[in-house]
Amino acid sequence: MLPPEWSKRLVDVNVTRLKDEDLLWADYAFISSMVIQRTSAQQIIRRCKEANLKVVAGGPLFTSEHEQFEHVDHFVLNEAELTLPPFLEDLNNNCARRIYTTSQFADIQETPTPLWELADLRQYASMSIQYSRGCPYHCEFCNVTSLFGRRPRTKTAEQIIAELDSFYRMGWRGPVFFVDDNLIGSKKNLKEELLPALITWQKEHVPIPFNTEASINLADDDDLMRMMSEAGFDAVFIGIETPDTDGLAECNKKQNKNRNLIEDVRRIQRAGLQVQAGFIVGFDSDTPSIFQRQIDFIQKSGIVSAMIGLLQAPAGTKLYERLKQEGRLLGQMSGDNVDGTTNIIPTMDMDTFQEGYKNILRYIYSPENYYQRIKTFFREYKMPKVKAQFEFSHILALFRVIYHIGIMGNERTQFWKLLLWTSFHRRELLSLSVTLAIYGHHFRKISELHVL
Known part of the structure; x- marks a missing residue:
């Protein structure tokens, strides 16, 4: 929804790092965030301001809590289909306001x-x-x-x-x-x-x-x-x-x-x-x-x-x-x-x-x-009609599972028992059993780290 003539760069800090060169490259930083990402958003805003970069913020976090972010230059709140166009028009005319909001819902x-x-x-x-x-x-x-x-x-x-x-x-x-x-x-x-x-x-x-x-x-x-x-x-x-x-x-x-x-x-x-x-x-x-x-x-x-x-x-x-x-x-x-x-x-x-x-x-x-x-x-469970396509990376993942869960994991006994049981009773679900074993290993690690 941004002007097609703008040069755009996406940095998803869930999977990569925001580099200084990204900040030097840009004229504006558009930030969207969920509430769970509040701390990360604050850190990014701080880095942008240190780089003298204008910040435009929207998404659920800012729609709910924009009063908490004093260093944001412009808020484009609620649904961007409605609030982004007037902001872009005002920006083009050098009269952009700080807050754009609406009580309407977009088509x-x-x-x-x-x-x-x-x-x-x-x-x-x-x-x-x-x-x-x-x-x-x-x-x-x-x-x-x-x-x-x-x-x-x-x-x-x-x-x-x-x-x-x-x-x-x-x-x-x-x-x-x-x-x-x-x-x-x-x-x-x-x-x-x-x-x-x-x-x-x-x-x-x-x-x-x-x-x-x-x-x-x-x-x-x-x-x-x-x-x-x-x-x-x-x-x-x-x-x-x-x-x-x-x-x-x-x-x-x-x-x-x-x-x-x-x-x-x-x-x-x-x-x-x-x-x-x-x-x-x-x-x-x-x-x-x-x-x-x-x-x-x-x-x-x-x-x-x-x-x-x-x-x-x-x-x-x-x-x-x-x-x-x-x-x-x-x-x-x-x-x-x-x-x-x-x-x-x-x-x-x-x-x-x-x-x-x-x-x-x-x-x-x-x-x-x-x-x-x-x-x-x-x-x-009934076997689904559509299956994910097999990729070479799945083989590498299987070896990692066998090592981390089947050999080194505290759950290794239960892991091998499940694979054996599945092989006899629901062989078509063998790959899913490995996937769910990975999920369980992750859930235990996260619970032990943050809660237990």
């Missing part, structure tokens, strides 16, 4: 295809595509609706195909993550337009696996799950949050109420979609029993990748406003809901709260319980 069918040629695709394990913005649900702790609204807006199928083609032409054959906060927010458009187009696209190209995020009511629509599988989706992240009905009512997670959540998870798994899920502890209605109940649910459901966090209150949410009125906020949230921190004062004793959280992580990511959960998942 994303006018959003152009990203300039993927600016990115070094070799640095990534997955590419990202956004099909829709907005979510029909309004969970108390979630800021998606305050950022993007409750009416899902979708791109056209033609736009998505153009985006897929853009990095496919650059040689990309790996997974693609549809980053929508709820892909099935507009089922009609999804079933009638996007999924048929993706199914056709997969048949005409070397197939690429997709994954995404959705609400649990996906389990109610067998036809939708079948179409998603045919289109190449093999995994979906779902906000389970809690098995406790009082907790679901408290946070207005109405789409999860009055359901057999474990059976819903199994139905989705049987459709060829691996369920990854988010869980939260710390609702006002939670008692100390919630920690064991979360463990039991996760183990029984076979959700291998379970993201458990302490309840946090993002700015702009109903939860934030409620706890602010009650005097129960502890400042800014970290943006990382799995680092063992919170910005709220819970009703539960804080020591009990934090120790119970640590016990969940110790249990579900201990090698014995983690590998048992993989087998529970494999007993239900």
Whole structure:
């Protein structure tokens, strides 16, 4: 969306370093950030100002907290399709204001295809595509609706195909993550337009696996799950949050109420979609029993990748406003809901709260319980229709896995038992078992480093 005559350089500090020569090259630095990247954003802004570089900032972090960044020259907030054009016009006329904001939502069918040629695709394990913005649900702790609204807006199928083609032409054959906060927010458009187009696209190209995020009511629509599988989706992240009905009512997670959540998870798994899920502890209605109940649910459901966090209150949410009125906020949230921190004062004793959280992580990511959960998942999972393409780098990765996990790892016994079990019972899932072993090794390292 920047002027085509501008020279542009993309520096993604998740995968590379911002060099001094980049700052010397530029006239302006445009910075976008999530809340979890707050500290990094502050460091980058400081470096830019030391280099006498003008800074323009946007994205979720700055939309929520722009008052905290006094050294930013211009803020282009909310959705850039609406706020970037007037900024660029004013900049061209030498009268740019400091803040550009809007309460409106953009027509994303006018959003152009990203300039993927600016990115070094070799640095990534997955590419990202956004099909829709907005979510029909309004969970108390979630800021998606305050950022993007409750009416899902979708791109056209033609736009998505153009985006897929853009990095496919650059040689990309790996997974693609549809980053929508709820892909099935507009089922009609999804079933009638996007999924048929993706199914056709997969048949005409070397197939690429997709994954995404959705609400649990996906389990109610067998036809939708079948179409998603045919289109190449093999995994979906779902906000389970809690098995406790009082907790679901408290946070207005109405789409999860009055359901057999474990059976819903199994139905989705049987459709060829691996369920990854988010869980939260710390609702006002939670008692100390919630920690064991979360463990039991996760183990029984076979959700291998379970993201458990302490309840946090993002700015702009109903939860934030409620706890602010009650005097129960502890400042800014970290943006990382799995680092063992919170910005709220819970009703539960804080020591009990934090120790119970640590016990969940110790249990579900201990090698014995983690590998048992993989087998529970494999007993239900239907083999996906689209597989990632084999690459030489996978061989190198396998040797590293065998060394770090199968030989040197504390979980080596469970690792070899899983491979043996999978070879006899679900041989077609052998590569997935190795992948999940890598995930588990990573989860344990991160938990031990930051929480336990």
